[in-house]
Amino acid sequence: MIYLDNAATTKISPVALNAMLPCFTDNYGNPSSMHTAGQKAAEALYQAREKVAACIGAEPREITFTSGGSEADNQAIITAANFGAKKGKKHIVSTAFEHHAVLHTLKKLEKSGYEVTYLDVRAPGMAEDKSGKLKNRDGEGIVTAQQVAQAIRPDTCLVTVMFANNEIGTIQPVEEIGRVCREKGVLFHTDAVQAAGHLPIDVKKQTIDMLSISAHKFGGPKGIGVLYARKGIILSTLIEGGAQERGKRAGTENLPAIVGMAAALEDSCANMDVNAARERALRDRLIAGLSRIPHGLLSGDRTNRLPGNVHFCFEGIEGESMLLLLDDKGICASSGSACTSGSLDPSHVLLAIGRPHEIAHGSLRLTLGPDNTEAEIDETIDAVASVVERLRAMSPVWRDLVSGKRTFLTD
Amino acid sequence: MALYSEKVMDHFRNPRNVGVIEGADGVGEVGNAKCGDIMKIYLKIDDDIISDVKFETFGCGSAIASSSMATELIKGKPVSDALALTNRAVAEALDGLPAHKIHCSVLAEEAIKAALKDYYDKNGIEYDHSLFPSCENCETCEL
Known part of the structure; x- marks a missing residue:
C-alpha cells in the first residue's frame, strides 16, 4: 500500500x-x-x-x-x-x-x-x-x-x-x-x-x-x-x-x-528540516510527473506550500472514480469532489481559489509522509496517468472537449 | 462496511457496454458537468428490440456502475421494457446504493428515457410525453 x-x-x-x-x-x-x-x-x-x-x-x-x-x-x-x-x-x-x-x-x-x-x-x-x-x-x-x-x-x-x-x-x-x-x-x-x-x-x-x-x-x-x-x-x-x-x-x-x-x-x-527537505524533493518530483498529464492543473502556489502537499485537478473526469481506481492499485489518496463528500458541491477551497465546478470535480490530493519513497512517487505518477486516461476514455465530457464541442478550460 | 456493494465495485471496475454506437437510433444525455455527473446512452433498435446499447459516463463510482447495470438490464429487451426501467430496479440489481448516491440510478433511468425519446422523435413515433420528465426539473441537480 x-x-x-x-x-x-x-x-x-x-x-x-x-x-x-x-x-x-x-x-x-x-x-x-x-x-x-x-x-x-x-x-x-x-x-x-x-x-x-x-x-x-x-x-x-x-x-x-x-x-x-x-x-x-x-x-x-x-x-x-x-x-x-x-x-x-x-x-x-x-x-x-x-x-x-x-x-x-x-x-x-x-x-x-x-x-x-x-x-x-x-x-x-x-x-x-x-x-x-x-x-x-x-x-x-x-x-x-x-x-x-x-x-x-x-x-x-x-x-x-x-x-x-x-x-x-x-x-x-x-x-x-x-x-x-x-x-x-x-x-x-x-x-x-x-x-x-x-x-x-x-x-x-x-x-x-x-x-x-x-x-x-x-x-x-x-x-x-x-x-x-x-x-x-x-x-x-x-x-x-x-x-x-x-x-x-x-x-x-x-x-x-x-x-x-x-x-x-x-x-x-x-526532525523538521530533514523531513521537510525530503518531502519537498518528493513533492516536486510528483508535481513534475503529474504536470505531464495533459489538461491537468496544479492547485495553489507551486512553491509556497506544505512540503508534503500535491493537489491537481484533471479535466473531463470525476474525483471519486479516480480514488476508487487508485485504491485498486494500492494507492490511498483524497479528493475534494462533491461525490466524496456526500454533497453536490465540490470543495469550497477549490471554488475559493476560482476553480469552476467542472474542474473542481476532478480533484486529487496526494499528501506525503516521512515513510514515502521515490519509487512510490514514480509508481503513483504512472498510476494516476493511467487512471486519468482510463476514465477519460469513458467520459462524454472528455469526448466533447476533444471534439471541440466543449472548450478546454486548461492547457 | 464498504461504501459500495461488491456488485457496484464489479460494474465500476469492469463496466459493461462502454463506448459509442455510430449512427445510433437513439442518443440520450443527462446531467451536467457542474453537478459532477453526465451520462450518455446510445441505443441501436431493431424491430422494437434494443439490439445494442453503449454508454459513456462522467461521474463517480456509483454513476459508472449504474450506467453499466442499466445497459445490461435493457440489452436485448423490447423497447417497452427499457421504457419501464426504474431507478429502483437499477439500484436493486446493484445490491443497493448508499442513500446519497441514489441520484446516480435516477440519472441512469433518465438517460435511457432520453435516448428512447430521441428514438421516438427521430422516427416520428407517437408517445406519451408524461413518461419523459425533463432532467432540468430534477431537484438533485439544482445549483
Missing part, C-alpha cells in the same frame, strides 16, 4: 507509541487524584504540556489540551467573539477557504449578529484576467497581510486565518498577519492543524494570540489537540464540569493521547 493521505491522518510515530504505552499499563492514574498514582500522572501531564509549549515557543500555562483541532478552533473563535461582544465589537476577518471547523463556527456567529469578512484567496490578477484559460499562478491560495489590514475595522474583534490550507497546502504569511493584528490591537487566531510539526511555529515571534493543533497530523494519536492561548486571554469554556485545564476544558485528561502527542510533536520538530 502506498499511503498518500497524510493530510487526512498519519500513522502513529514509533516515538509517540512508545511514549503512550506505559500510560495504559503503569501510569494510568487520574491526574486529579491526590495519591501517588495520580500525582505521577499529573507529572506526566505537566511534562507533556512543557514539551508542547517548547515546540511552539509558548509557556506551559498557555497550553490547553482539547479533543482536537476542531474543538480548539471552536473554542478560540467563541472566546474572541465573547470578548468582542463585551466591547461591542462584532466583526471578524477570515478567509474563504478555512477549515469547516472555523467556517461553521463563523456561520453560527453570523446567525447571532456577528459580521464576517471572508478574504479572497484567488491569485492576484486572476479576477481581472479574462483571457480564458485557467493556469496555476504565484500567490494562488494565499491571502496577504495587506488584505487583512484593509479588512480590519474599529469593531473587529478577531482575525482568524489558517497557517496552511488543508487541501491545497498553501502557506499563509502568518507572521506578517500577526504583526498587522498586533498593531491594530485585534486578536489573531490561526488554525495550524496542517502546519504543526511540519513548519516552524513560534507564537511570540509570529505574534499569534491563539493557535489550534491536532496531534494525528504529525504522527500523534487521534482525538487530541491543543489550543494555545496567549497569557491574559481568558478562554470561554465549551465543556463544563471540572477543574481540568485550569477550568477551561472539563473532562479527565486523555493522558496517553496527550503524552503521545507531545512526543510526536517534539520528534517532528526535531
